[in-house]
Amino acid sequence: MASGYNRERRTHLEALAEVLPHHGLVSRMVGTDDPVLWVWHPRTGRQTIIFATPSHRGWTFLWSPGGQGSVEELELTATALRQALDGAQP
Secondary structure, eight states: OOOHHHHHHHHHHHHHHHHGGGGTOEEEEEOSSSOEEEEEOTTTOOEEEEEEEEETTEEEEEETTTEEEETTOHHHHHHHHHHHHHTOOO
């Protein structure tokens, strides 16, 4: 059974997944107990895994290399993620 923490994490990842297609990105939820979001750019083939984690300012999305975004600013997070997967400098 999923904990409240993992349900909240999944909720944030699902919200981000909903906006990613508008930015040309594809995603898939991976894992059940500790979910993460696998995201890839169909044109460049670049991909990353998104984590949602609590922080001192609420929940934060993290991805490699060094990317992060707020769960409160899904469009800005999706834009930063798209730039990272495009290979552009933020």
